[in-house]
Amino acid sequence: MTLLLAILIDGLIYASWLFIVAAGLTLVYGVMRILNMAHGSFYAIGAYAAASAVGWYFTLGLPAWGAFAILLLAAISAGVVAGLVVERGILRILHGRDEVIMVLVTYGILLIFEDLIKLIWGIQAYYAYQPYGMLGRSKIGGLTFVNYDLILIVVAALIAGALWFGLNRTRKGKLLRAVIHDRESAELVGINVKRLFITTFAIGAGLGALAGGLAAPAIAVNPGLGIEVIVLAFAVVVTGGLGSIEGALVGAILIGLARAAAVNLLPEIELFVIYGVMTCVLIFRPHGLFALPTARRI
Amino acid sequence: MSLSIKATRFCKHMVVSLTLSTICVAVNAASDDPLKLGLVSFYSGGASGPVGIPSRNGADVIIKAINEGTLPGSYSNSGKGAGGRPVAPVYSDEAVDSAARVTEYRNLVQRQGVDAVIGYASSGSCLAITPVAEELKTLTLLYYCGSTRIFEEGARKYVFRTMASQDVENIAAARYITSLNPKLKSISGMNQNYAWGQDSWRDFKESLDQIKPAVSVKTKQFPKIFAGQYGAELTALARSGADVVHSSFWGGDMEALILQGAPRGVFDDQTLLLTTGGTAFYSLADQIPEGTVIGARGQGDMFAPESELNTWFRNAYKKAYGENPTFPAYYMAQSVLALKAAADKAAKAKGGAPAMDEVRAAMKGIEYASPAGTIKMARANGHQAITGVGYGTFTLVDGKPSLKNVRRYSAECVNPPAGTSSSDWIKSGFLGAQCKQ
Numbered sequence: 001m002t003l004l005l006a007i008l009i010d011g012l013i014y015a016s017w018l019f020i021v022a023a024g025l026t027l028v029y030g031v032m033r034i035l036n037m038a039h040g041s042f043y044a045i046g047a048y049a050a051a052s053a054v055g056w057y058f059t060l061g062l063p064a065w066g067a068f069a070i071l072l073l074a075a076i077s078a079g080v081v082a083g084l085v086v087e088r089g090i091l092r093i094l095h096g097r098d099e100v101i102m103v104l105v106t107y108g109i110l111l112i113f114e115d116l117i118k119l120i121w122g123i124q125a126y127y128a129y130q131p132y133g134m135l136g137r138s139k140i141g142g143l144t145f146v147n148y149d150l151i152l153i154v155v156a157a158l159i160a161g162a163l164w165f166g167l168n169r170t171r172k173g174k175l176l177r178a179v180i181h182d183r184e185s186a187e188l189v190g191i192n193v194k195r196l197f198i199t200t201f202a203i204g205a206g207l208g209a210l211a212g213g214l215a216a217p218a219i220a221v222n223p224g225l226g227i228e229v230i231v232l233a234f235a236v237v238v239t240g241g242l243g244s245i246e247g248a249l250v251g252a253i254l255i256g257l258a259r260a261a262a263v264n265l266l267p268e269i270e271l272f273v274i275y276g277v278m279t280c281v282l283i284f285r286p287h288g289l290f291a292l293p294t295a296r297r298i
Numbered sequence: 299m300s301l302s303i304k305a306t307r308f309c310k311h312m313v314v315s316l317t318l319s320t321i322c323v324a325v326n327a328a329s330d331d332p333l334k335l336g337l338v339s340f341y342s343g344g345a346s347g348p349v350g351i352p353s354r355n356g357a358d359v360i361i362k363a364i365n366e367g368t369l370p371g372s373y374s375n376s377g378k379g380a381g382g383r384p385v386a387p388v389y390s391d392e393a394v395d396s397a398a399r400v401t402e403y404r405n406l407v408q409r410q411g412v413d414a415v416i417g418y419a420s421s422g423s424c425l426a427i428t429p430v431a432e433e434l435k436t437l438t439l440l441y442y443c444g445s446t447r448i449f450e451e452g453a454r455k456y457v458f459r460t461m462a463s464q465d466v467e468n469i470a471a472a473r474y475i476t477s478l479n480p481k482l483k484s485i486s487g488m489n490q491n492y493a494w495g496q497d498s499w500r501d502f503k504e505s506l507d508q509i510k511p512a513v514s515v516k517t518k519q520f521p522k523i524f525a526g527q528y529g530a531e532l533t534a535l536a537r538s539g540a541d542v543v544h545s546s547f548w549g550g551d552m553e554a555l556i557l558q559g560a561p562r563g564v565f566d567d568q569t570l571l572l573t574t575g576g577t578a579f580y581s582l583a584d585q586i587p588e589g590t591v592i593g594a595r596g597q598g599d600m601f602a603p604e605s606e607l608n609t610w611f612r613n614a615y616k617k618a619y620g621e622n623p624t625f626p627a628y629y630m631a632q633s634v635l636a637l638k639a640a641a642d643k644a645a646k647a648k649g650g651a652p653a654m655d656e657v658r659a660a661m662k663g664i665e666y667a668s669p670a671g672t673i674k675m676a677r678a679n680g681h682q683a684i685t686g687v688g689y690g691t692f693t694l695v696d697g698k699p700s701l702k703n704v705r706r707y708s709a710e711c712v713n714p715p716a717g718t719s720s721s722d723w724i725k726s727g728f729l730g731a732q733c734k735q
Binding site for chain 2: 132
């Protein structure tokens with residue numbers, strides 16, 4: 001029973017982090033058909049911004065709880081600004097190009113950001129560990145968990161809910177879905193696709209940065225952070241189906257639970273299991289679990 | 299006709315003389331000719347902060363003192379430069395893939411014309427570079443990587459390693475933890491899933507099998523390097539309830555393990571043993587769990603014996619960079635000083651600036667002073683250093699990081715003797731080990 005509980009809770013915590021990272025990536029692909037390698041950079045920028053801001057905040061001697069607000073604000077705003085710069089500065093010129101070209105371009109942006117991050121923050125590690133331990137810990141079924149990690153599950157659920165609501169219950173969301181379904185037809189009926197692209201990319205970058213910001217208190221924020229995370233994010237969105245928010249959620253949960261089970265039952269296959277899940281899914285559903293239907297062009 | 303023959307002979311003499319003098323200039327380096335030294339480590343990426351940059355800083359402090367002739371202690375009368383030649387560093391980043399590391403090494407030697415190379419933090423790099431260094435006949439000092447395979451897979455002529463191999467710190471860890479906890483019954487492992495982590499765990503476990511055979515393994519975790527998220531592994535460790543958790547995690551991974559494990563209380567009842575914990579000693583002092591066993595891969599940093607050279611190095615480093623030198627800085631300094639000591643020895647024997655082949659010959663079996671104590675190139679036919687290893691238990695004293703129960707194991711206690719492989723020596727029960735009780 002304790003083992004099952006451990007797998008379930010650890011799996012959900014890991015899945016929450018994976019989903020927050022992957023949600024922005026899959027959203028951008030769904031709307032803009034850009035497999036954005038630079039998403040890893042937004043994650044890293046969010047982590048650095050959060051770590052810097054939290055470190056600065058604690059030097060002011062203000063109430064500790066304010067660090068959470070600072071963390072979220074710094075990460076999201078840094079991500080959105082970086083996203084807007086990338087979209088307006090580079091991607092705007094390349095809209096409509098082949099997807100492979102966009103992968104190469106965004107990979108180039110990822111590498112540029114790696115150096116930019118080093119120019120801005122240097123190469124020394126940044127720490128923002130205060131918020132991680134501040135919320136205390138809880139015992140569940142004899143196992144101890146840090147409350148910050150448990151809250152991450154709630155945050156991921158809120159983000160999933162907000163994205164679902166935004167896409168399905170709002171006018172902007174419906175416009176986005178129209179663009180996802182058929183960009184040309186959407187343009188023909190008067191939807192301002194360019195504006196939607198800007199909004200989508202900014203949200204995607206903000207989500208990536210938010211994931212980095214939320215991870216920052218539990219890690220040493222070092223150069224190279226973005227490159228490590230992008231591979232995992234790809235595994236999640238490919239498993240779930242490129243461009244599908246539901247797919248990213250289910251993919252993250254599947255991978256999170258499978259990894260937690262491996263770590264607790266057969267640690268030797270921990271690394272294999274993530275990509276094993278992805279491979280198994282792709283054998284039976286080559287476009288992922290929730291692949292979006294594509295219009296047949298004649 | 300006669301005039302023509304004389305002219306031809308004159309020309310021949312000129313050509314021969316010029317060729318000989320050119321060869322002489324090439325072989326006998328002039329004393330004002332800089333010794334170009336390739337310095338390779340992780341200057342970008344995740345390993346740069348904890349390893350690469352302190353290493354570079356350590357090298358810069360030592361090279362500056364070598365060139366100004368201001369090294370203290372046994373070097374105080376050694377004059378300026380290494381063997382009389384000023385040292386000119388050429389930096390190269392290790393944070394590229396294995397193939398590119400070899401390309402960069404060739405670039406250093408063949409295009410930039412360095413006289414020697416010091417570098418490589420990763421065992422993968424060292425294993426890739428070693429055959430190339432032998433092929434290019436270039437003096438290469440490995441300063442940080444730990445793989446025992448470097449010298450166990452063949453005799454080397456141009457490659458040296460100036461710190462002990464990775465097995466040594468794990469042998470010492472096994473000795474330390476059993477002396478700290480004589481009732482040790484069970485262990486768990488948390489090591490990265492590549493050669494470094496796997497080998498570290500193997501050597502620690504096999505050493506414990508010899509020292510305390512009844513110790514059982516509760517769980518062994520091998521997460522991917524740079525994974526960053528260890529929630530599930532920490533749960534597995536907490537559930538295992540072992541007496542000791544052995545980890546050779548380094549850099550950001552090791553820091554993340556502390557940052558995630560300490561607030562969960564995973565190490566409240568289990569002793570965390572960090573073989574490379576020294577790099578987090580200052581930066582995460584308020585996060586490291588009380589009672590954590592800290593190692594520094596040798597006798598660098600907090601385990602460095604008191605000496606004039608050590609005090610000078612710490613002060614010079616702190617003055618230059620505003621922080622204490624961590625052990626990677628010590629081991630890079632240790633390597634640069636090996637070159638200085640060998641070059642000075644060769645210059646003394648020759649009576650002038652030596653050729654690099656003469657420096658290489660002088661390096662074999664050399665014994666020299668470093669900020670981390672005396673280093674002996676005593677294994678692998680004089681190509682592999684043996685060093686002592688220190689361990690201590692972390693505690694906060696008045697809010698400042700400190701170590702208690704410090705033990706320094708002598709080189710002869712924890713290093714396999716020359717001609718014996720690490721694995722055979724451990725399995726023999728450390729035959730011939732000279733340990734002071």
